[in-house]
Amino acid sequence: MHPLHLTSDPVALTAALVDIPSPSHQEKHLADLVEQALLDIPGVEVIRRGNTLAARTARGLPERVILAGHLDTVPIADNVPHQLIDDRLYGCGAVDMKSGLAVYLHLFATLAAAPELAFDLTLIAYECEEVDSIYNGLRHLAESDPEWLRGDLALLGEPSGAIVEAGCQGTLRVRVTTRGRRAHSARGWLGDNAAHRLGPVIQRIAEWQPREVDIDGCVYREGLNVVKLESYLATNIIPDEAHALVNYRFAPDITGEEALARVREHLAGYEVTLEDSVDGALPGLEQPAAAALIAQVGEVRAKYGWTDVARFAALGIPAVNFGPGDPSYAHRQEEQVPVGDITRVAAQLRSFLTR
Incomplete structure (x- = not known):
């Protein structure tokens, strides 16, 4: 070269x-x-x-x-x-x-x-x-x-x-976990499908109202989005655990701790685990x-x-x-x-x- x-x-x-x-x-x-x-x-x-x-x-x-x-x-x-x-x-x-x-x-x-x-x-x-x-x-x-x-x-x-x-915006990623009960997919009524339980989580995230924050004439628009879905054991097993990875891009007027509190409040009632967070x-x-x-x-x-x-x-x-x-x-x-x-x-x- x-x-x-x-x-x-x-x-x-x-x-x-x-x-x-x-x-x-x-x-x-x-x-x-x-x-x-x-x-x-x-x-x-x-x-x-x-x-x-x-x-x-x-x-x-x-x-x-x-x-x-x-x-x-x-x-x-x-x-x-x-x-x-x-x-x-x-x-x-x-x-x-x-x-x-x-x-x-x-x-x-x-x-x-x-x-x-x-x-x-x-x-x-x-x-x-x-x-x-x-x-x-x-x-x-x-x-x-x-x-x-x-x-x-x-x-x-x-x-x-x-x-x-x-x-720049801050960014954090959380894992939302839902749990159920395994069963053979031929007898799905004997189980509790954890993947199905993610449906209301996804809907609640879709209903998030993003802030638009003006700082020194610069307008930062926030966003909360599902970026990955995980749930699989085998093609004939009802999954007993499912995960949604959720990314929050937040305006730099709040800290990562404050951003996490907002996400936890919005997803109250669900298991939310912080995976990564960097301030803006x-x-x-x-x-x-x-x-x-x-x-x-x-x-x-x-x-x-x-x-x-x-x-x-x-x-x-x-x-x-x-x-x-x-x-x-x-x-x-x-x-x-x-x-x-x-x-x-x-x-x-x-x-x-x-x-």
């Missing part, structure tokens, strides 16, 4: 990144290439933890901006290598988030020694964002090397349509560095979904999502990003970093 040229055009760099397969837990080859490219930049410090890379300048500038993006993608769906059709770049990870990572890598490489740079920079390219949080490379870096996550503003290259998406992040738009970026870009909206801006927010660092492309194309076989978004984000961010 040819080396990565971080100073090349961000569109070409996006295509190169897409063409290097890196599903979660399989980022090593891409991490090797990114590491070598970062080591080739004069005057920067580089560290590696597993398949997570970090590099930073130390020019004594008054503020520091962190540029962070993940290396991994969801499993490839016959969409590598990339295709460029009608000014859209197609391929696994094109929008989530190799185009955002390409812009960040390019700007770090071209501005690290530039006299017009207004901020010291930290670049983080991390593994395993698309899977369970216990594997998240940014989380591990925060635990092993917390000083590398210190800054005045953090940017995540998540797809945001080339505008700023502020904060408030917009933080009043912070000077964030306000300056928004003034440069000219538009801001709420981020639907959870992103790693929450990790920075928990550390007291204002963070926003800023990257190319429509997030609704993430994880799809026809995943794509407009070339114009890549060039626009690169130009806007360059202007901000050199103001």
Whole structure:
């Protein structure tokens, strides 16, 4: 595989990144290439933890901006290598988030020694964002090397349509369990079908009235949804246990504990077990560095979904999502990003970093 040229055009760099397969837990080859490219930049410090890379300048500038993006993608769906059709770049990870990572890598490489740079920079390219949080490379870096996550503003290259998406929703997952009594399916009346008992649970979740919460002009819309149903013993057995996995995306004005209390209240009378919970992040738009970026870009909206801006927010660092492309194309076989978004984000961010 040819080396990565971080100073090349961000569109070409996006295509190169897409063409290097890196599903979660399989980022090593891409991490090797990114590491070598970062080591080739004069005057920067580089560290590696597993398949997570970090590099930073130390020019004594008054503020520091962190540029962070993940290396991994969801499993490839016959969409590598990339295709460029009608000014859209197609391929696994094109929008989530190799185009955002390409812009960040390019700007770090071209501005690290530039006299017009207004901020010291930290670049983080991390593994395993698309899977369970216990594997998240940014989380591990925060635990092993917390000083590398210190800054005045953090940017995540998540797809945001080339505008700023502020904060993020929290997310939790619960398991709702119903119980019955086994029986042979030929004599089903002798049993009590636990799967049938999930019917009222599903109906109650469908009746949930989502909140729309306005925070600093950013409107977060909540959602409670069944994402998985489980109940099976054999094709001729009435199941005595059934489960519904339920995901709650909640606005960042409440904590995970408060969100869980809301779910338990809504599902009162049923067995509810918490499996995973991560708080969201408030917009933080009043912070000077964030306000300056928004003034440069000219538009801001709420981020639907959870992103790693929450990790920075928990550390007291204002963070926003800023990257190319429509997030609704993430994880799809026809995943794509407009070339114009890549060039626009690169130009806007360059202007901000050199103001």
